[in-house]
Each structure stands twice: as C-alpha cells, then as structure tokens.
Amino acid sequence: MFESVDHVVSQLEKQGYICDKRIGTVVFLANKLGKPVLVEGPAGVGKTELAKVVSAALGRELIRLQCYEGLDEAKALYEWEYSKQLLYTQILKDKVAETIQGATNLRDAAEKIGAEDSVFFSERFIVPRPLMQAITSEEPVLLLIDEVDKSDPEFEAFLLEVLSDFQVTVPEIGTIRAKSQPLVFLTSNDAREMSDALKRRCLHLWIDYPNEELECRILNTKVPGIDERLADEVVTVMHRIRDLDLKKTPSISETLDWARALLALNAGELEDELVNDTLSVILKYEGDVQKAQGELSKLLEKKSAEAAAEKPQPAPAAAAKKGILH
Amino acid sequence: MESKIVEFTNLLRKSGVRVSVAEAIDAFTAVDELSFEDRELFKIALRASMIKRGDEIPTYNELFDLFWSGFYDNLREQFGEMAGEMGENGIDLEQLMKQLAEMMSQMDGDMDLGELAKALLTQNLNELENMIREAAEQAGTQRIENMLQVGFFSRRTMEGLGAEGATEELEGLAQRLEDAGLSPEQVAQLRELIGKLMETLRKVVRNFTERELQTQNHDYMEKFRREMLTEKSFYHLTEEEIARMREVVTRLAQRIKNVLSIRRKRLKHGKLDLHQTLRRNMARGGIPFEVIYKQRRKDRPKLVILCDVSSSVANVSRFMLQFMYSLQEAFTKMHSYVFVSELGDVTPLFKERDVNVAIENALDGGDVINVYTRSNFGHAFHDFWKNHLSAIDNRTTVLILGDARNNYNDPKAWCLRDIHNKAKNVVWLNPESPSAWGFGDSVMDRYLPYCDVVEECRNLRQLAKVVDQIVL
Numbered sequence A: 001m002f003e004s005v006d007h008v009v010s011q012l013e014k015q016g017y018i019c020d021k022r023i024g025t026v027v028f029l030a031n032k033l034g035k036p037v038l039v040e041g042p043a044g045v046g047k048t049e050l051a052k053v054v055s056a057a058l059g060r061e062l063i064r065l066q067c068y069e070g071l072d073e074a075k076a077l078y079e080w081e082y083s084k085q086l087l088y089t090q091i092l093k094d095k096v097a098e099t100i101q102g103a104t105n106l107r108d109a110a111e112k113i114g115a116e117d118s119v120f121f122s123e124r125f126i127v128p129r130p131l132m133q134a135i136t137s138e139e140p141v142l143l144l145i146d147e148v149d150k151s152d153p154e155f156e157a158f159l160l161e162v163l164s165d166f167q168v169t170v171p172e173i174g175t176i177r178a179k180s181q182p183l184v185f186l187t188s189n190d191a192r193e194m195s196d197a198l199k200r201r202c203l204h205l206w207i208d209y210p211n212e213e214l215e216c217r218i219l220n221t222k223v224p225g226i227d228e229r230l231a232d233e234v235v236t237v238m239h240r241i242r243d244l245d246l247k248k249t250p251s252i253s254e255t256l257d258w259a260r261a262l263l264a265l266n267a268g269e270l271e272d273e274l275v276n277d278t279l280s281v282i283l284k285y286e287g288d289v290q291k292a293q294g295e296l297s298k299l300l301e302k303k304s305a306e307a308a309a310e311k312p313q314p315a316p317a318a319a320a321k322k323g324i325l326h
Numbered sequence B: 001m002e003s004k005i006v007e008f009t010n011l012l013r014k015s016g017v018r019v020s021v022a023e024a025i026d027a028f029t030a031v032d033e034l035s036f037e038d039r040e041l042f043k044i045a046l047r048a049s050m051i052k053r054g055d056e057i058p059t060y061n062e063l064f065d066l067f068w069s070g071f072y073d074n075l076r077e078q079f080g081e082m083a084g085e086m087g088e089n090g091i092d093l094e095q096l097m098k099q100l101a102e103m104m105s106q107m108d109g110d111m112d113l114g115e116l117a118k119a120l121l122t123q124n125l126n127e128l129e130n131m132i133r134e135a136a137e138q139a140g141t142q143r144i145e146n147m148l149q150v151g152f153f154s155r156r157t158m159e160g161l162g163a164e165g166a167t168e169e170l171e172g173l174a175q176r177l178e179d180a181g182l183s184p185e186q187v188a189q190l191r192e193l194i195g196k197l198m199e200t201l202r203k204v205v206r207n208f209t210e211r212e213l214q215t216q217n218h219d220y221m222e223k224f225r226r227e228m229l230t231e232k233s234f235y236h237l238t239e240e241e242i243a244r245m246r247e248v249v250t251r252l253a254q255r256i257k258n259v260l261s262i263r264r265k266r267l268k269h270g271k272l273d274l275h276q277t278l279r280r281n282m283a284r285g286g287i288p289f290e291v292i293y294k295q296r297r298k299d300r301p302k303l304v305i306l307c308d309v310s311s312s313v314a315n316v317s318r319f320m321l322q323f324m325y326s327l328q329e330a331f332t333k334m335h336s337y338v339f340v341s342e343l344g345d346v347t348p349l350f351k352e353r354d355v356n357v358a359i360e361n362a363l364d365g366g367d368v369i370n371v372y373t374r375s376n377f378g379h380a381f382h383d384f385w386k387n388h389l390s391a392i393d394n395r396t397t398v399l400i401l402g403d404a405r406n407n408y409n410d411p412k413a414w415c416l417r418d419i420h421n422k423a424k425n426v427v428w429l430n431p432e433s434p435s436a437w438g439f440g441d442s443v444m445d446r447y448l449p450y451c452d453v454v455e456e457c458r459n460l461r462q463l464a465k466v467v468d469q470i471v472l
C-alpha cells in the first residue's frame, strides 16, 4: 500500500520510473479508492511502463490484456478446453455406459447424462484468459488492459460490465465473483474516443511529454553511464524537435534509444555530422528528418561558432561545462 | 467543503463540461484522501475524477483558478501588503499583535467581539474566506451580470458580513484598551490597524465580486459559444469554426456509434448456424460441442449519397459527409457521388484517404467533376439514372443534399421518380428554409413528391437530428 503521494513517487523511482506529483497523485488515489485508471497520452510516454512499475512497487502480479481489433470475450475471459473435454469423454466412456445403464429408452439415457453435464462444464475445463485470471486470483493483482482504444466498441461495452461489478457470468457454471479486487490500468493512444460510460468509471490520467528536467532524470536513470552534459544536450534537442510540426513526434522511448546509440558511438557531445547520422533513430519519416535537420543545423552552427570563439583561450571550466545549446 | 465541490461541479456543468453525479462523488472521496492544504494535489485529484477529455482541461484549469485558488491567493496577498504598509509606517505588526493578545487575556475574557472582528484581528484567512463566500451568496452575488453591479454587490456583501458592526466593536476594543492603560502610541497603532483591516476587507470583497462576475461571464461565454456552434448556419463559418465544428461532429458521431454498438451487442444471438457449427466441430467428430449462431443483423441499410458541392452548400455537404463516413459501420455499403452539374463518383476517394482529406478533396470535385459550373440538378439526376440506377435496390437509402436551385434548367423530376421507385427511401436535406422552396430558381417543389423525408438542414442541430433518424 502506498502511504502518500510522495511515497508513490519515491517508490516508482526505485523501480526506475521517474514521475511528478501529477502521476503520483492519481496512482495514489486509484490504489486507495480501488478505482480503475484510464491512462491516455501520446505513444511512448510511459503509459504501459507505469502499470508495470506500479505492480512491481506494490508487489502485485501483473496480468496484461493486450487489446486489438477483433478481440472478443472468449479471448479475454475464458474458453472451454474442448480437447480436454473430449479426452475425458473418451476415457470415461465406461463410466458413461454405467451412468446410462438401466435406461429404458433414449430419452431416459439422455436425462441421465444430462444430470452429469456439470462435470464437463465445470471450472476444470475452463482455460482462463487474462480477465478471468485477474478476477479469480487469490492475491490481488494489477490488471493492465493495454491499448484499449484498439478494441471494438462492442468489447468496450463488455469491459464495462466486468469493471463495474468485478464479476463474470459463465452460463454453464454461474457467476464468478472476484476473490480479490484487481487494481486496473487501462491505456489508450486515442485511436478512438472511449465511451463516456467507461470514462465515468475511471480516474483519468493524461501523461504528456515530460519537461526537460524530468526527461533528463529519466535519461540518467535509464541510460546509466551517459555523460551529464550529453544528456542535457540530447534532451534540449528533443524538446526543440517536439516543437516542430512533425508527422510523428518522437517520445521518451526515442530519447532513450538515441542516447543509447550515442553512447555506443562514444559520443561526448552533439555535432552536426553525428546528429545527421543518428537522426533516423528518433525520426521515422524522411520528411520529418529533413525538417529537423533544418532546425538543428542552425542550432549546431551557433554552437560551433561559440566554440570557435572560445578556442583561443583555455576555456574556463565553468564555460566548458555549460552545454552548447544553452 | 462538499458543498463547495458541488458548487464547483455545477459551474463546470454550466460551462459545458459533463460531470456525472458518480464522478462528483468520486471527487469527494478522492479529496478526502488528501489534504486540501496542498492546492496542487487537490487540483489534480479533482481533475482526475471529473475531467476525462483533453479538450475540457483548459476550461477546468481556468475555472479552478477562478473558483479555488484565485480568491484565497488574493486574500493572502492583500493582507500581506497591508502588513508591509504598516511596516513602512514603522509599525511592527507582529509585536503589536503580541501585546494586544497579552492585554486582552488580562482583561478577563469577554471582549464583545463578533466573528468577523475576531477573524480580522487575528487575520484568520481561512475563516475570512468562508465568511465572505457565505455573505456573498446571501447577497446574491452569483446573479451578477455586469461591471456596473460590482459596487452594489460588494456593498451588500459587506453589509451581510456586518462590517460596520465589526468596526464599532474594534473601536470599542481600542477604547477599552486605552482605558486599561495601553500606551497612547500603541493605541494609535491599533487604530491605524483597524482602519487598514477594514480597508483591506473592502478590497478583498470587491475582488471576490469581480471574480464572481468573471466566473459568470465565463459561463455565459462558453454556453454562448457552444450553442452558437450547433445553431450557427453552415453558410457563414470561419476556418476556426469549421475546425471546431469538425470536432463536434466527431463527438456526435461517436455517441451515435456507441448507441449502435451497444444495441448490436444486445442483439447478438441470431438463429443457429448449422453449417458453421458442423464445420467448427469437425475435429470432434461433428459432435456440436460448440454452437455457432448466425450474426443477426438489424438490417443495415445501403446508403447512396448525392451531394451538391457547389459553393452555396459546400459546408453542409462537408459535415454531412463527415457524419456519414464516421458512421460507416452503420451501413452495409456506402456510395457517394458529388455534383454541380455532372456527377462524379467519389467512393474510391474515401477508401484511399483519411476521411477529412477525402472530404476536402470531394468538395473540390474529387478530380472528377468541374465545380466551377452552374448547378444543374436535372443533369446530375439524369446522369445517375443512366449510369447507376442498377445499384439501387429496396434496401437502399438515397440521401440527397442540395438547395435545388437549378438555374432554370430542366429539373428532370422523372429521374428522381424512378430512383424513388426502386429505393427503400429517399431523404432530401435542403439548407434553405421551406418558405423558399419552389420560388425563384428553386425546383424543390418538383422533387418533393418523390422524397420520403425532406428536412431543412442548415445547422448542426438539424443535421444531427436527421442523422439520428437515418441510422437509429
């Protein structure tokens, strides 16, 4: 259990997730009130990761339901294990014969088998899928319903039922109630707007791109060994790029990828050539790359001009430390 | 605090943010778990429980500041300033307060001070905030409408607070302290303090009233904007309004879709599908362990859209197309044609491109027709009759959008008659009001006999109503 908002923030940090009070507060409340959280925001800002680290911080098992178009109740909830049922009928043939012994006609025999129906439609033959797993777990788990916007509206309506009473009905068995209430995180990329009904049941968390300070901290945590000045420069450049009107705005994951690439190349600071060579790590469209190059070359020119001006005298330590982009 | 949250919720609602009762209750419970001393956390908690859509966040932030933090901050600021001024005049407020407290405790208990006088003297800002809010409500400040009323409501609030009485009480106190032997210098300081306190109180009350006016105006503006948008005629829209309107259409369409899909879910089971069942159970020797039902369809109509894209009705066409294509799932087939005079098939456009891009393209004639001619409905219908009539059957709804201003050409109403005979129904949306139909070059009256539904459609509200009728 989390004790306070600050406690959440520090616990998540221990798991390598850097966030501010805004995220901390919502996580704290969700946990405290037992409400699902709908996490929305652009791709790669750490929505999925948040659910993972919260489960780790709480020591709860993470059960993940990945949504996609065409996902249906059977795949999310449970399926009957036909082959096992069939196998049992084969093995139990003799028993079946025994059961219908004494039956004088077909109807009678069917009645007798019918009376044993429940054997074959019992929990023994159910293959639980994530939702069922989450609900029937003895220990409370964290249920991550990832990319719920990709699922069909029909599925959303079904989810709504499950999320409102934490129970499911299997026609042959009856109602299965939650043994423990899972903490639920739903993530969405806004592929489509979720229904008001679903939103009403959830606390809402909007995660945006982090500010520079936060992103630097994320970078230093996730890419250990990166030079602090390089990290600063990378983040500054990323923020410049995000201000451009791009087809696909790079996210935290791209920042991390880029930093790792630069580290692998042993880069100590950002230079024109290096940036051009590695820009494809953060930008996937040629048009975007060109736009960014235009913007960044201005930036880097300024940097080299400054560096040249500084060259004659041995640069004082403070000036050297100060990144070019500042 | 709860009543304050309720008030805030109402304010949000009035500004067009949908907050359900359940969400308001969530907000109470959420706030209970945190302390409100931290306004930042408080703001996040309320937002997480009540605001679920990105486009509502700016309104929320603005209202939150107006409603929650703004006023208290102002109180603190004003009283801080007051202390500063006293300091400049060489009065150490803290020192003075300490001495007063001491004297007062010696002068056995009862000081005959009312709530307000006490709160002022001790500068208990929380208490003051509550008192001012209450008095303002009694004074009816929430009904304020314009700048000219600020003075009036401020005065009434001051009266409700009992400011005059408090002044007298405080002066009486000064007198008694003087009699009890407080040094003349300090008595003068106390009198100055009392004057300043009352002056500051007047300032903050006025500030509160002004804020209330802002809140009410905000409300009004928002409502006005929204209502305007759905009521606004499609004929005159700015770029910005078109963009906003597009969002509204998306939202309306989404709502209809949700209704549709929930309905479909309810209708899920149809008849037993024998063929599929046998097939699925082949591996189990054809024993039907798993039973498959036919998907029952609420017979979803085929839709054929004929859209006039001449400049006079381009905007209506734009939003109608957006609507229909957002609701594609509601139809088994959708075919769209645009015309001014010749008819162009733009169905492929919508397959290849993003809806909004396709629409803009279609409005330009979709590279298939010339949009710079004069409208000729007769020609367009004839074109359709010649080339596409076979595509219509008794499950087809034909949706026609146009003003039927035919530039005195032959209306060829018989083409529409034949279309009408084959189709399930013909729906005509006309952006002109019925009183204009049939006058001048309008040939609407000639087409009327062959339409099952005819609606005037000039703004979003009317459009949404028609769409509802067609799909639900």
Ligand SMILES: Nc1ncnc2c1ncn2[C@@H]1O[C@H](COP(=O)(O)OP(=O)(O)OP(=O)(O)O)[C@@H](O)[C@H]1O
Pocket (backbone or CB within 6 Å): A016, A017, A018, A019, A042, A043, A044, A045, A046, A047, A048, A049, A050, A187, A189, A218, A222, A252, A253, A256
């Ligand atoms: N605040 C953070 N602290 C540490 N790492 C983070 C943070 N936010 C994101 N990351 C890292 O960024 C990467 C992308 O995060 P994640 O996959 O959770 O994004 P997402 O929002 O779920 O994206 P998508 O919408 O594409 O699913 C992960 O590798 C994660 O470790």
Ligand SMILES: [Mg+2]
Pocket (backbone or CB within 6 Å): A047, A048, A049, A146, A187
């Ligand atoms: Mg994800």
